Amino acid sequence: MRRAALASALAARRDEHNVRVVDGMEAMEPKTKRMAAVLAAIGVKSPVLLVTGAGEKLIGRSARNIQAVDVLPALSLTTYAVMTHPSILMTRDALKELKDLFARHI
Numbered sequence: 001m002r003r004a005a006l007a008s009a010l011a012a013r014r015d016e017h018n019v020r021v022v023d024g025m026e027a028m029e030p031k032t033k034r035m036a037a038v039l040a041a042i043g044v045k046s047p048v049l050l051v052t053g054a055g056e057k058l059i060g061r062s063a064r065n066i067q068a069v070d071v072l073p074a075l076s077l078t079t080y081a082v083m084t085h086p087s088i089l090m091t092r093d094a095l096k097e098l099k100d101l102f103a104r105h106i
Contacts, residue, residue, distance in 0.1 A: 032063070042089070047085050050089050052072070
């Protein structure tokens with residue numbers, strides 16, 4: 001039931017065009033100033049939920065001090081987090097992890 005609710009919430013955000021998948025964030029230098037510049041260039045609405053893959057800890061460190069940006073690993077993503085953030089930014093690894101999670105439970 002929880003996974004169905006999460007899938008529904010993600011689908012709703014996708015239908016609103018508020019989910020973006022980014023690639024290459026793990027290659028950038030782990031600096032808060034650099035992450036803020038990237039988020040500004042992408043043009044996401046605040047507050048932003050940044051969903052990362054399991055091995056992308058530096059991305060989380062880069063974004064954790066930015067106001068209105070929350071970072072969650074893909075496997076810890078909740079329906080509440082999706083519904084309370086108008087914009088979702090997801091790495092390719094996070095997307096792959098979520099696809100694998102939903103594929104196992106269908």
